Amino acid sequence: MIRDATQADAAAIAAIYNPFVKDSAVTFEVDEVPEEEIARRIHERRTGGLPFIVWEEDGQVAAYAYASPYGTREAFARTVELSTYLDPAFNGRGIGTRIYQDLIERCRELGMHLLVGRVALPNPASQSLHAKCGFELAGVLPQAGYKFGRFHDLAYYTRLLD
Numbered sequence: 001m002i003r004d005a006t007q008a009d010a011a012a013i014a015a016i017y018n019p020f021v022k023d024s025a026v027t028f029e030v031d032e033v034p035e036e037e038i039a040r041r042i043h044e045r046r047t048g049g050l051p052f053i054v055w056e057e058d059g060q061v062a063a064y065a066y067a068s069p070y071g072t073r074e075a076f077a078r079t080v081e082l083s084t085y086l087d088p089a090f091n092g093r094g095i096g097t098r099i100y101q102d103l104i105e106r107c108r109e110l111g112m113h114l115l116v117g118r119v120a121l122p123n124p125a126s127q128s129l130h131a132k133c134g135f136e137l138a139g140v141l142p143q144a145g146y147k148f149g150r151f152h153d154l155a156y157y158t159r160l161l162d
């Protein structure tokens, strides 16, 4: 089941996200994010009129996805950046694709025009996910992030909505 995230999901979302922060370069955040900060991020999206959704399975949050403003300048109003994270216990079952497609449709309904996905390389699962969801590789920022003692390239994937 896909539903809007609430403040009550913050702990489950932190539990999915923080292992990626701590052990991988898929996100350029370096310090684990407290539950209160996740709750703030959910609140910020929801009050800003942007989607923050979860995939719930047997009462457990298996994945989440959300849209963020791409930039604060007014002309970016119809451009958003998308993110999704899945509990690895649910890997490879199509959940990532389905929650991302749901997020894309919500962005379309909101009148968004350009979707951006930023992917630290290499990330085969996320690269496949973006290709599968109709994104094209717009470019790569070389060595954009420094984590675990080395630089990581950052790919920009884009999808235009009608």
Ligand SMILES: CC(C)(COP(=O)(O)OP(=O)(O)OC[C@H]1O[C@@H](n2cnc3c(N)ncnc32)[C@H](O)[C@@H]1OP(=O)(O)O)[C@@H](O)C(=O)NCCC(=O)NCCS
Pocket (backbone or CB within 6 Å): 020, 026, 082, 083, 084, 085, 086, 087, 090, 091, 092, 093, 094, 095, 096, 097, 098, 117, 118, 119, 123, 124, 125, 126, 128, 129, 132
């Ligand atoms: C990216 C992510 C959401 C994919 O979720 P998922 O439910 O496993 O993905 P799906 O089952 O829908 O598969 C999507 C595509 O990714 C591929 N894929 C999934 N896991 C993979 C892996 N570990 N290695 C290579 N490809 C993988 C699938 O084969 C599929 O592509 P295909 O249909 O062309 O074969 C999940 O792996 C994840 O949370 N990764 C860590 C966080 C992250 O990188 N998020 C994206 C940053 S915005």
